[in-house]
Amino acid sequence: MAARVGVGRVYVKDEGQRFGLGSFKPLGGGLVDLALAAAAKGEAKPVIATASAGNHGIGVAWGAQQAGCRSLVYLHGGVSAGAEATIRRYGAETVRVEGDYAASVRACAADAAEHGWEVVQDTSWPGYEAVPARIYQGYTVVAEEMLEQLRSEPSPSMPTHVLINAGVGGFAAGMCAHLWERLGSERPRFIAVEPTEANCLQCSAEAGALTASPHSDAGTVQTGLDCTEVAEVAWRVLATGVDDFVAVPDAVVEPAMRLLADDSPAVVAGHSAVAGIGALLAAAAQPGLQQSLGLGPDSVVAAVICEGAVDSQAFEAAVGASPEEVQARR
Template identity: 40%
Template sequence: MFTSNRHIAHSPYPDRLKEILNIAAVNESREWLAFWPGINMAGTPLWTLPGLAQQFGVAHISLKDESTRSPLGSFKALGAPIALVRLIKRRWPEHALSADDLFAGRHRDLLAHFTVISATDGNHGKALAAAAQAIGCGCVIVIHANVIAEREQAIAAYGARIVRSAGNYDQSVEEAARLAAQNGWHVVSDTSYEGYEDVPRDVMQGYGIIAAEVIEQAKCTPDHCAFTHVFVQGGVGGLAAGIVGQLWEFHQLRRPRFVVVEPQEADCLYQSAVAGRLKKATGSVDSIMAGLACGEASPLAWKMLEKGADHFMTIDDSEAVQAMRVAAAGNVFDPPLVIGESGAAGLAGLHALLRQPALKAEAGLDAQSRVLLISTEGATAPSVYEACVGEAAESVLARQAAWLPPSSTTR
């Protein structure tokens, strides 16, 4: 399914949206995260894929590879840690706590009885648990019935207490809020709800770092965007909002088109775009794209996407799996890439549109199009990845290492 946004604002970046996301806050987040050991703040690869561009009939395809952001294996390493730091700084303003000291664990005594909690499909919870472990506070993660044991174990490895709830992701969000109220814990969620916007805003500001790096790597200027189209994952909308906000503020009226892609069974953003207001997903909210299997959009993220995203579309699980295989295969011009189930959504969405002439034209895709894709994760569930691709991630990475020098494929 595909729809164009009837409420898109063809205007400079609005001041009211700067209150949610702005370049200054993203830059500050970037500076603070540089103090977290183990995270790659030098910039993740921006691969150029000329073979795929030729095959798809567009001028250029670049792919931002967040699998190498940290040992966590996903872009979530940018959101939860910065939100946790900002939350702690707001909680103890009289201490003038620095990100440097917090990430170094120098305030463990102060935080000994401070506990954070969040619901997750996997990656956000793992990032929050890792940040809490480094900083020295308690962490409780709520996972729902469909989260596989492999993802649960990856979170627990960072010292978090795991609570498994019934139902889907949205119900686990409700359970996390209930437990927080009952125990005096603090929710660090990437989705907003009534009365809860500060932390999700901070998470989105962390995600904006991805776009900030792309601007530098692709040598963009305010008057020239290296891309005509950006395909970005949906979910609750936080990542999409972070990317849209950063590129819209930087390029203003010269911003690229944004296409938001989500699973067919978790189509809350698509349905919201069709209705012109927030709507719940119409499907089962169960997808192999676990990180995008959300039934309700974040109202805060929707404020950005309602005016900033040009198109919304859905894909089915088989299209995501096929995109994973295409990326893993590589070709004579493009390196083999490890892209996880949710990370493949943008590539799958681009491929789906290009196969449908009417929708391709509506999205403005043609032989001159320059497309940016964002791979949000690597093989964060190795067994799932191998089952989808038919090859272990380690094998794909070995073929990547044997490929041509990276300087010939990245900006």
């Protein structure tokens, strides 16, 4: 892969195996569920509610199931039936909402306020910051593991560039903050990558303030990143911590998925997992982009493959092999 994209070395951290749940998300919402249930101390356990495009809902449903809590996950129309089935497999009730991800968040918050449910949401709004901040802290585990694993390599080499996929910005904020705290001035160049159809971080960076991205009726196949508004808590880190904001079209997604599936070792990566790899492919084809990102033959790049095959049928249609077949190549 490094030769294909014109850099010295590429490391990918595969989060598709986390807890057997297919993504890093349980480190956030799932563990918050457990903490809320423990805080009940013999009283009635809370009812947990959240909105999700897939992985966060799976993590919250799993955490609630582990804690013995009822859970509800609000889904917008772009969430696949396969992702919904996985969420329900962990005991959650699902509620379909017309509109986009932001509409599902609003519907969840309104119903939770009416019924007295606990909202475990991975985005923030005025008056609701403590829970998402705690979720983002959970994501820092991924950053620390990345550093530990890189240091354990036979020829340890810290990355010059880190590319992280971004939706509302929570995962990017957790990764960016932890690398900044641990490495200080030696931290790598941090690149946040999002879909061109949902580039709220890029819009905010260009405006110098929180700015929603234009609504797209077409949406994006990168469903887990299909967010038009940045979480304010995340933006406080990203506004100064991110070196480059990059948006990639859906056209790069399936080629990146196939590249990872055909590599050695093979990696099962879902549609919302590969924005960073897509950015590398785009940079290899566009010398101007490659130069602006400072990528070259001496670059050491690290990226996080943040989900596995959330929807097995969609994965097989994109890659030409089932998740099990790709996994067997490892």
